[in-house]
Amino acid sequence: MRATIKILRFNPEVDKTSHWAEYQVDTEPNEQLLNVLHYIKWNLDGTLTLRRSCAHGICGSDAMVVNGRNRLACKVLMKYLGSSVTVEPIRGLRVIKDLVVDMEPFMAKYKSIMPYLINDEDPGSRERPQSPEERERFDDTTKCILCAACTTACPSFWANGEYVGPAAIVQAHRFIFDSRDRGAAERLAVMNEWSGVWRCRTIFNCVEACPRDINVTKAIGEVKKAILFDEV
Amino acid sequence: MAQAVAVIRAFYKGITYRGREGHWAWMMHRVGGLGVLLFLALHIFDIFLIGFGPEVFNRFLFIYHSPPFRVLIVFLIYGVLYHALNGLRIIIIDFWPSTTRYERQMFWVAMAIVIPVWLVAAYFTIAPIFAPH
Ligand code: FES
Numbered sequence: 001m002r003a004t005i006k007i008l009r010f011n012p013e014v015d016k017t018s019h020w021a022e023y024q025v026d027t028e029p030n031e032q033l034l035n036v037l038h039y040i041k042w043n044l045d046g047t048l049t050l051r052r053s054c055a056h057g058i059c060g061s062d063a064m065v066v067n068g069r070n071r072l073a074c075k076v077l078m079k080y081l082g083s084s085v086t087v088e089p090i091r092g093l094r095v096i097k098d099l100v101v102d103m104e105p106f107m108a109k110y111k112s113i114m115p116y117l118i119n120d121e122d123p124g125s126r127e128r129p130q131s132p133e134e135r136e137r138f139d140d141t142t143k144c145i146l147c148a149a150c151t152t153a154c155p156s157f158w159a160n161g162e163y164v165g166p167a168a169i170v171q172a173h174r175f176i177f178d179s180r181d182r183g184a185a186e187r188l189a190v191m192n193e194w195s196g197v198w199r200c201r202t203i204f205n206c207v208e209a210c211p212r213d214i215n216v217t218k219a220i221g222e223v224k225k226a227i228l229f230d231e232v
Numbered sequence: 233m234a235q236a237v238a239v240i241r242a243f244y245k246g247i248t249y250r251g252r253e254g255h256w257a258w259m260m261h262r263v264g265g266l267g268v269l270l271f272l273a274l275h276i277f278d279i280f281l282i283g284f285g286p287e288v289f290n291r292f293l294f295i296y297h298s299p300p301f302r303v304l305i306v307f308l309i310y311g312v313l314y315h316a317l318n319g320l321r322i323i324i325i326d327f328w329p330s331t332t333r334y335e336r337q338m339f340w341v342a343m344a345i346v347i348p349v350w351l352v353a354a355y356f357t358i359a360p361i362f363a364p365h
Contacts, residue, residue, distance in 0.1 A: 068250030091245050153249065155258070159242035202325050204254025204335055217254075221329030 001083060003027045005036060007048065008088040009098050018095065021045075029079035034062060037073055037087070037099075049098040057211055060147030063090050064099050070149040070209035090152035092161065106148050109164045113172040113190055118183030134179040141174040141219050143212040150206035150216050156199045163199040164190070166206040166216045173219040176232060184232050192227050200224070253336045261318050264311035271308050299361045306354045313350050317342040 003025055010018035023040050034055055041048040050073070052062040057075040064073055065088040067081055078085075093101040119128070144167065151157050151165035172191055176184045191197040197220060206216040226232050246259060281289045295301055321338045324331050331338070 065249075068248065091249070153251070155242055155246050155249075155255075158245045159239055161238075201258055202254070202322055202332075202335070203251070203258040204332075205249065205251045207332070208252050208254075215332055217325070217335070218329045218332040221326060221332060224326065225329065 004084045006086045027078045031078045033076050034073040051100050060145035063147040063149040070153040072211045092152045092158045109168040113168050115171050128180040138177040141170045144170050149209040153205040153209035162195040169220050197223050253339045257339045264315045267311045309353045313346045
């Protein structure tokens with residue numbers, strides 16, 4: 001299958017604004033888009049810059065806007081994209097070069113929700129037990145790989161870069177509803193700030209974008225309710 | 233200013249991102265909400281004119297019956313209906329987060345109510361334009 005791949009490119013050393021570049025490539029229906037980008041970089045134009053690591057949808061490096069929607073290049077197959085494919089960097093974060101954006105602000109938001117177990121109680125010489133039901137409570141939000149596909153698909157985040165964003169809320173949810181954790185109040189305080197959870201307008205782009213099928217808006221809704229009714 | 237530019241940029245991203253029902257539901261909710269607000273401002277203005285006596289007030293009211301204005305009112309009706317019904321959808325989603333699973337279906341249910349009611353209302357709004365005087 002012959003495909004035209006249009007990539008939004010930007011080289012900070014020569015370009016003032018980004019521009020589209022087109023590549024003609026022979027592809028297989030079951031080939032990952034990432035493979036095709038590799039082909040372009042390794043055979044047609046070595047200057048193409050992109051981020052990837054695992055190539056199997058687990059490291060979260062290669063989120064990009066594919067045919068207008070946020071996708072992981074390594075998870076989307078050519079047969080679902082047709083013969084004309086557009087690829088852009090994810091939106092709302094500064095483009096460093098081509099498909100590589102500055103993830104620092106995104107990671108800073110992740111850190112702001114204190115993504116680690118908070119519990120001073122001494123568990124003694126054993127682990128902190130948890131029932132299957134208690135584990136189930138936050139199961140969905142443990143799947144996040146921090147690829148930023150959700151946050152950079154969110155119109156609230158585009159309009160206001162201060163918004164902590166769906167990914168950070170998902171991570172907060174993962175600890176807030178963990179029965180072993182004691183930091184819920186601190187995290188809910190962060191969530192209740194002006195830049196917090198109330199910026200969510202239930203647009204659902206995050207849910208459509210998540211490569212891990214996390215019901216992000218549901219998690220955000222649960223955090224909103226935890227603040228509103230003051231109970232976890 | 234910087235905030236205005238950011239909002240315009242966000243709007244551009246909004247119309248070029250290929251979101252699904254929730255995305256368009258939200259865009260319409262915003263635009264509809266702002267439109268209704270505009271009409272509300274106009275309405276407050278016309279009520280304010282009462283202060284200048286019936287003469288002035290009645291003269292102003294005339295514009296509401298002019299054909300172009302009736303067309304605008306058709307949009308207004310859509311704005312009010314849609315904003316109300318989708319507003320209910322959002323309230324349901326907010327208070328019962330597990331219903332997020334059905335957000336798309338709820339959007340189409342809202343549309344299934346909005347569209348027929350709107351068409352009927354639009355008919356009664358537009359028909360007088362063509363009625364013989
Ligand atoms: S390269 Fe690791 S998630 Fe795609």
